[in-house]
Amino acid sequence: MHEPNQKITSFSNPKVKYLVSLKERKNREKEGRFFLEGYREITRAKQSWDHRNPLIPRSYPEILCISPECFLGSNEWELIKALNLPIWEFPKAVFEKISHRDRPDGLILIGKIPDYNFHPNILDSFQDEIVLVIEGVEKPGNLGTILRTAEGAGVKLVIVTDPRTDIYSPNVMRSSTGILFTIPVYLGSTEEVLNALIKNKFKTLALTPEVNNPYYNTDLTGKIAIIFGSEQYGLSDKAKEISSDLLSIPMLGEADSLNLALSTGIVIYESLRQRSLNK
The missing domain is CATH 3.40.1280.10 (SPOUT methyltransferase, trefoil knot domain)
Structure with missing residues (x-):
């Protein structure tokens, strides 16, 4: 999944289909990926990655999906820069299809689910x-x-x-x-x-x-x-x-x-x- 930034405009693009598939538990488990949406949620996750508690299962962010048309403010770009991840950019209509929310705020992060089995x-x-x-x-x-x-x-x-x-x-x-x-x-x-x-x-x-x-x-x-x-x-x-x-x-x-x-x-x-x- 490590690749250059891309602008994706078609509903039929395979990446759109892939992201939509992650709405279902069986597909997230099959792919071993989590779907983290929202400015506040992604900011919290980044803070945890930056100041890691060794007891917290180590997750791995991979792709940041964005739709600037959905942004609610101006701080999103600062977060995007700080994350430094490959970006898939979508127009609002396509992003709304991917999103889990009625009113998405334009940020979704896809990452690898950690090993969180108790020992x-x-x-x-x-x-x-x-x-x-x-x-x-x-x-x-x-x-x-x-x-x-x-x-x-x-x-x-x-x-x-x-x-x-x-x-x-x-x-x-x-x-x-x-x-x-x-x-x-x-x-x-x-x-x-x-x-x-x-x-x-x-x-x-x-x-x-x-x-x-x-x-x-x-x-x-x-x-x-x-x-x-x-x-x-x-x-x-x-x-x-x-x-x-x-x-x-x-x-x-x-x-x-x-x-x-x-x-x-x-x-x-x-x-x-x-x-x-x-x-």
Whole structure:
């Protein structure tokens, strides 16, 4: 894919067909490519590449697709220059066909998906920190929001186990506003990940509505892993069996559960609050 800059004007151009094909998960996985759209999202990714955290899976930007007719301001050219990637330039109508958005802002970056498979030695450098484990997540929007919230609360690692969605989905990238590239995110099996956390002396705390043990009555400081289940099915039996303790979020009304991203935010910010009191 390393080639000179090009202007592409035809809807039937093979490059247009290739980019459109990356809207589908099976094609992204087959090609091993991610599709990152938007000025803010690409800027965040570039900052991560420039100041790389060695724990973050290493992704490789390859091609920048642009449509100056869609730009919303004047900062786009500065970003384009800084990225220093081969450019495919499109007129607005063609770019809109490629885009995932109703109102594209004229920037799409294509890159190589990193190796983000979990391996236990990732945990070696962790001391008194929060690790977040999300099991069986189904909705990319929820996963993206969880990543934003986790990063904002100071979570140092997110591990997604047995997901039903594509971690590198454009919708995850959009809802995370590019945070996917600025926090370590790994993929593994629930059993493998929880056993590795316990072996590394993490306290594993799993959230489930099946118990009456409010999260705020538990010590959420120190070296902990907080585990959440999927929106539809909750935690697996395996996750509940392996975890050191089961916690709940009290529900005082008719609703019996909360949105996964909201639940995650409630608990990890309680952990942040407790940690601030101990300083």
